[in-house]
Amino acid sequence: DAGITQSPRHKVTETGTPVTLRCHQTENHRYMYWYRQDPGHGLRLIHYSYGVKDTDKGEVSDGYSVSRSKTEDFLLTLESATSSQTSVYFCAIKGGSMYEQYFGPGTRLTVT
Amino acid sequence: EDKVVQSPLSLVVHEGDTVTLNCSYEVTNFRSLLWYKQEKKAPTFLFMLTSSGIEKKSGRLSSILDKKELFSILNITATQTGDSAVYLCAVEPSGNTPLVFGKGTRLSVIA
Numbered sequence: 187d188a189g190i191t192q193s194p195r196h197k198v199t200e201t202g203t204p205v206t207l208r209c210h211q212t213e214n215h216r217y218m219y220w221y222r223q224d225p226g227h228g229l230r231l232i233h234y235s236y237g238v239k240d241t242d243k244g245e246v247s248d249g250y251s252v253s254r255s256k257t258e259d260f261l262l263t264l265e266s267a268t269s270s271q272t273s274v275y276f277c278a279i280k281g282g283s284m285y286e287q288y289f290g291p292g293t294r295l296t297v298t
Numbered sequence: 299e300d301k302v303v304q305s306p307l308s309l310v311v312h313e314g315d316t317v318t319l320n321c322s323y324e325v326t327n328f329r330s331l332l333w334y335k336q337e338k339k340a341p342t343f344l345f346m347l348t349s350s351g352i353e354k355k356s357g358r359l360s361s362i363l364d365k366k367e368l369f370s371i372l373n374i375t376a377t378q379t380g381d382s383a384v385y386l387c388a389v390e391p392s393g394n395t396p397l398v399f400g401k402g403t404r405l406s407v408i409a
Contacts, residue, residue: 219396228401229341229386236394244396276340284348286332287388287397289340 189213190290192277198296205264207293209277211257217280218260219287220244220252222273229276235260267297300325304387304400311407315377319403321387322369331363331370332397334386341386344372377407 189212199205209218219234221244231244233252241252249271251263264271277290305320323331330348334341345354347363347370354361358377363370374381384404388397 217394229399231396234396282343284330284346286330286343286346288343289334292340 190277190279190288192275192290192293194293195291196294198298199267200298201268202266205267205295205297207262207264207275207277207295209260209262209290211260211279213279213281214257215279215281216257218254219278219280220250220260220262221276221278222246222271223276223292224273232262232275264295267295269297271295272297300389300391300398302387302389302398302400304385304403306403307401308404309406311377311405313377313379313407313409315407316373316375317377317405319372319374319385319387319405320369321371321400323387323389323398324368325389325391325398327392327395328365329390329392332388332390333361333370333372334388336384336386336402337382344385374405377405379407379409381405382407 191210193208220232221229223229230246232250233244235241235254253261275293278287280287302323311317330346332346333344345361350365358375361372384402386402387400390397
């Protein structure tokens with residue numbers, strides 16, 4: 187599992203509320219990523235980070251913000267959750283012997 | 299625009315069959331191509347390929363890359379029901395650029 191955890195694993199929230207998802211890694215990897223996965227769309231990159239306080243947008247960043255104040259944690263915030271943000275969210279890190287990418291277990295978010 | 303296309307989108311085979319999944323790509327500054335298997339959870343890493351013509355193998359799964367023709371194949375021999383999953387192909391355009399994913403091939407292996 188490459189030392190990646192995500193919390194919470196499941197969450198149900200109401201439209202308009204802020205939500206923060208956490209990705210934690212134990213191996214000091216520099217690169218971290220947030221994806222969402224929806225039927226028919228595959229994996230889509232939301233934001234990524236290439237170091238503490240260094241982040242960049244992915245293809246579906248609208249409505250999301252991120253923060254990385256320390257190497258091990260990458261937070262994804264939905265500023266005001268909408269039903270279209272109901273999805274499974276995966277965190278990933280780039281590590282391993284060949285610098286390959288590994289995924290966390292995922293967070294299932296439902297916005298009602 | 300960088301692009302990864304997988305084919306077929308879905309496939310149904312019987313146990314014991316051999317399958318070939320395809321991944322073609324158009325990216326700038328190619329660094330690597332990766333294969334993942336996804337069951338009802340997070341994608342799990344299978345292979346990373348960086349050089350043409352060198353087969354990567356793990357049990358009944360193998361993969362090879364052709365950088366001239368810009369494609370890769372993933373072979374699964376003697377398929378089992380446990381091979382049923384979505385197989386994802388991704389390409390890394392350069393060392394610091396995020397992966398570009400294909401839409402995946404859904405493989406169903408029936409007994």
